Amino acid sequence: MDMLISILNWLLPLGYLALAIDYGATFILRNRTHVRNPGVMAAIAFHVLFLALWSVRFKGLPLVSNYEILSVVALSSAIVYWAIELVTRDRRAGVFVFMLIFLMQYTSSNWLSVMIAGAGDSISHVQYGWGRLHVLPAVIAYTAMAMAAIYATLYLIGRRNLKHHNFGLLFDRLPPLDLLGRMSFQSLLVGFAFMTATMITGGALFHRSVEAATPMDPKLLAKIIIGSGAWIICAVDVFGKYALKWSISTVARIALAGFAIIAALFVTSAALS
């Protein structure tokens, strides 16, 4: 099984790289812009298989080490993008998404291969049982926020180009502005929904977790702050759009700034821990 996991561990980033190249060709050549890509489903299926085998091998969900979580984030990004492409039928932004997914999975695979090489039956995942399941909606929430940020960036770039009469490389290669705005906001909505679920499940299961017996762990505190911050950013954007009729530009800027802040907090927290 280790051999199979090893093979899949390296096939995955190659698969995502191939997708990034394929979408890159669509972006550069401006062809097949509305053709569904069956390779995405295949990559997702392989990724699910990989994580399932990983879970069986290491007797626990792949949500312990940061690099396992990174792989799960890559998978959920692919799923979220696939869903967006299914609805919008526009694949012109795919190159940016899959480049990011490739980088995430490549990083993850590099470190996971070390884990596989050093793995023996002695490695075990600390078992938290159902408590760990609240990490899944968190992963999806952060993924959705990342997608919202990507689409928001493309929206703002496209908007700026049109406003400044700049008909350069990106003109007619990006999806239309209103579609980018919609993709960004819909991703944000998904992020908001799953972050809400994360906070509810996290709060409900907190008292049953191991950490409850000890004083507030700085790592746990950091996660709560980051999660709360992400939820607040999503909530502000959703409220602003629906109640205050904010324009897509405003929503996009907040989504992008919010994600940048969350990412910075993550990196800082990881560096300090």
Next chain:
Amino acid sequence: MKLSVIGISHRTAPVEAREKYALTGDLSLQFLRAAHLENAFEEAMILDTCNRTELYFAETGREDCMENFLAHVRKLKGLDEDVDRSLFYRHDGPAAVEHLFSVAAALDSQIVGEHQILGQLKDAYRLASEERTARFLLNKLMHRAFRVGKRARNETQLGRGSVSVASAAVDLASQIFSDMSDKAVLLVGAGQTAETAAKGLISAGVRRVIVANRTLARAEELIDRLAGMQRDDSDDDRPVRCPGLLRHSDRSETDASGSGRQGPNARAIGLDGIAGVIDQVDMVICSTGSEEPVLTVQELGPRLSHRGRLLCIVDIAVPRDVDPRLGESPNVFLHNLNDLDSVVQRNIARRRQEIPRAKAIVQFEAEKFANWYDSLQAASTITLLGKRFELLREAEIQRYGGKFSDSDADQLRRFTESLCKKILHRPISFLRDLSRDAPVSDQLLAVDTIRKMYELDELDEDLESDE
């Protein structure tokens, strides 16, 4: 190859000269009928467009094809003076094939990659087929030309991107809006440019149009024309997805405000009604002849500065109809002729970059056609036919030879040789007689049939690969 083209085009003559010799309307038909009666050409087809008039023909072996053609043109056009020969060109054989394929691929068009030429070629071919002046050779040639045209479009970006102002306006709108079917457009001005841009937007899916004009009657006339828009009327670069925008039966009488007749999908208003509808529309196309701006900051600034939805304004007018300061509003994208020209020039440059790839397709297909044509020569076909029967004969001797004694084997060999010669005598004589006396089309058809019957092309390929 007994195929040629004689013609005049935008490359060799200005429009004043071309229109003098154009065989428009019924004249092409009259030419084909006259040529057919006189047996001037074996096969003939006239291609007449705004940029060229060309005769594609299979020769009878006469030397005076050019003179014949020009004489007919002079007669049909009722010209007193002699035709200026220097404006006409002629290509023969493979060069004629390559020229036709270049025309089909829109490489020879004034706007490279334009879409109309393939349809015009099909019309020309249809006419020649109906008049029975297009037979075996032109049939094969034209079908190959259509394929070349399709390949050039599908395998390169030669036909991509707008190259007219009106379609560039639609392109700009498409960069902002993904789905036009729920968008409304305001046309300010009811002139030709506004109409062309509107047709492009309707082709892209727009279903709601408001026309604002100083004269209400002209606005309503434009609505009537848009309502009657047929498939062929749309802008060159955009395929029409819906035959019409409006239904006459749905249009109601003058509404209570007296601003003009309105229907569910379109209405006409005066210029003073623009402020009242600006919030309802997603796109504005301006092309009046006004010396002063029609859309001003004073009138529309406060509305647009607080607008939540995106608004695309395309100002095609000179002098400009739209105050440039309106473009500073956050959700307003204002474009003028400079921007449209930038888009058009960019697309033209992109098309030019695709020319080498399209030329490679043309050359490949022309060579392939020339090879096919050469394979239809009677001499090589006779040789291959003999070879086919020889192979059959040897195969049968090998199969049954073992049942004969050694002394009988020699007789068997001589018997089979004689039998094959006698079987082949009739078809070989037929082919030789045909190549001497028959029209080119009949020759080629007969050779092609025999080659298919005995799979001689496959045999030819096998022999070449053995070598």
